[in-house]
Amino acid sequence: MEAEMSEGGGRKTTIYDLSRVIGASPSTVSAVLNGSWARRRIKPETASEILKAAEAAGYSANLQARGLRVSRSGLIGMIVPLHENRFFGAMSQNFEAQARARGLYPITASTLRDPTEEERTVRQMLAYNIEAVLFTGATDPDALSTLCRAAGVRHVNVDLPGTKAPSVISDNTWGAERLTEAIIGRMSQAQRRAVAHIHFIGGVAADRSTSDRIAGFRRAHQHGLGAVDDSQIDAASYDPDIAEASARTLYRKLGGHLPAGLFVNSTIAFEGVLRFLKTLELGEISRCAIGCYDWDPFASFLHFPVIMVRQRADQLIAEAFRLLEMEQQSPQVLQIRPELVFY
């Protein structure tokens, strides 16, 4: 049997082959094989005979043909900026699981934060008759919405919101407020009574996510330590080198001391800050309460404590699917609360 269907040329078995072998019509075979025989009242014996033969022949339906016929593909897509990243990796993992749970076949593509690549990829997906698509961290979500709308394909923005489709993002303001509170909570009594400040490093203030975080930071700081001075905020870039320089400068400005607290915006900025912290004594670092808005397990291996904020990839994806399945595709923005992780 293996010989029959071995090597390249060996045409894959079709329902016609099966129907010939069994002596039933292709439509009967089709009905049995795709479960639609609930409606047709096929004789159990016929059915089991067909199933048996299909099994024996190693039959599997040609999904392209089926898709063409029913004009659906069973595919659902997601784009992410890149795969080499903890968060997006978690997103892919959750996306796959949820898509499969719905009987859809998930296909994920990375688009490197390049709008052109995003468009190319989405067009490609549409050409494969994809049934729905998630845009995670898209740089130009609205352009993609236009594309999908034209093809009548449902879609949802994730992590970064758009204005032409429903979006589900992390609640950055809430997360930043909680993180700031937690940082204050880790400051000593003495520091809290003295004039103590937390400094904010990293990110780009013009980006929505950073500005939301700054808002949350300000609110909690105001509440626990008093008003925030603009000099406490240094959100000019995500670059680790710049973050390193920022930390160093801050240290000098404070006369060779760390601030009472540090709010680092993203693991990537944190990398830079860590490079600077490595040059200090442990005792000195311990007097600064450190938080990072983003999560990576490496923090658990550091020799000083850190509080991190972890986005809920599971909930983001779950909500994205829920929005996808709603009748009304209005461009609302849903916010998911992240969680604090203490190391």
Next chain:
Amino acid sequence: MEAEMSEGGGRKTTIYDLSRVIGASPSTVSAVLNGSWARRRIKPETASEILKAAEAAGYSANLQARGLRVSRSGLIGMIVPLHENRFFGAMSQNFEAQARARGLYPITASTLRDPTEEERTVRQMLAYNIEAVLFTGATDPDALSTLCRAAGVRHVNVDLPGTKAPSVISDNTWGAERLTEAIIGRMSQAQRRAVAHIHFIGGVAADRSTSDRIAGFRRAHQHGLGAVDDSQIDAASYDPDIAEASARTLYRKLGGHLPAGLFVNSTIAFEGVLRFLKTLELGEISRCAIGCYDWDPFASFLHFPVIMVRQRADQLIAEAFRLLEMEQQSPQVLQIRPELVFY
């Protein structure tokens, strides 16, 4: 124009629509639109008119229909154990780039190191008429080979070898030997002259990759520090908790000292070791030269030096494609040398 093709129902434009609009036959439109008009000698004017109309209508070919007709799909697949992992993330990233460079559309699926899931996924891919597939870290590569062979689909094993298809894996013996040499290189002169040993922690000795690494470790150790005693090797599990316990036990056994060198097999085992190391003084840790067979950038943030081994995802994928494209699909095993990273 947007109104024309808006919302769900709006049938996507086909070559028939185009042919009607222009007054040319579907076959002419098809030829122009898929580039096969080099053979047919179509009038440039007709061609440009068709192109213009297609553009205006936002036409894009139905890839399912094309695939059905030419019985190819333009899809190439890869399975990986999971996405939430540095190495596999890098593999996906490289796979995508290389697949696109070849005009193929990459689809990646995670199978969670579950043989059943691996089979399900590969069957699914075959049903979509996938043109080739890479098995990365598959737990039962040979079963997948059988599946693909039956369908006449080319495939290559990556990272973990199989016996029924070409494989490309990291050169674990070579890497372990280099890592061991590097660890010895970081030991002090005094240690090297004294009776000093390196201990190997983590992994499962029965697995091919671990046993290869042990072989490399033994060879370099033999050469630089003398023969390895079996008590220096503790490769019973990848579990971080077990690795932590191993490190602790070793420390006690050595009378409250770390060995001169530590070879930790995998980042996951390293996590456990780190948990133990955190309980020690920095001075003490500094007297032990530490290497980890695997790579994660978090090592750069530790307050003591570590040598890591990084697998070359780029080369693994490049070679996998090369093997895929060779006429002869013999079950050879190609080894790619990893690189050492010093922190």
Next chain:
DNA sequence: GTGAAAGCGCTAACAC
């Protein structure tokens, strides 16, 4: 230079 027609493998009326 271009058109007509067949058919990839499947499904879904509609027959009987």
Next chain:
DNA sequence: GTGTTAGCGCTTTCAC
């Protein structure tokens, strides 16, 4: 209960 038939949208001989 099962068979016949007409396409899904595309490519590709083969005619002219």
